[in-house]
Structures are given as structure tokens and as C-alpha cells.
Amino acid sequence: MAYRYWCGECGFKTAWLSRSQGEQQQIDHYARRHPGVPPGGHVETNRRKPPRTGTD
Numbered sequence: 001m002a003y004r005y006w007c008g009e010c011g012f013k014t015a016w017l018s019r020s021q022g023e024q025q026q027i028d029h030y031a032r033r034h035p036g037v038p039p040g041g042h043v044e045t046n047r048r049k050p051p052r053t054g055t056d
């Protein structure tokens with residue numbers, strides 16, 4: 001399963017990643033671009049597209 005995290009504040013989205021990697025990128029994006037805003041947005045899942053790295 002691959003996960004893509006979408007920012008709730010702007011048009012940013014992560015690449016298709018494992019859940020832990022996507023979460024980390026979302027957190028990093030918020031820390032850089034939206035400091036003080038708790039990470040929101042939504043998560044898109046794709047069970048056909050495997051993550052490039054990671055085990056989940």
C-alpha cells in the first residue's frame with residue numbers, strides 16, 4: 001500500500017510513499033511552510049502502487 005499525504009493549507013502533496021515516510025514528509029512540510037499549524041489535510045491511498053522504499 002502506498003500513501004500520498006495532501007497538505008490542508010496549500011497545494012502541496014507528497015510522493016507515493018510508505019505511511020511512515022509520508023507522515024514524516026507531511027510533518028516536515030508543515031514545520032517549514034506552516035509553522036504553528038497542526039498537520040492536517042488528507043491521505044490518499046493506493047494499494048496497487050507499492051512504495052519505492054519501506055516495508056509497510
Ligand SMILES: [Zn+2]
Nearest residue numbers: 007009010012
Ligand atoms: Zn502546505
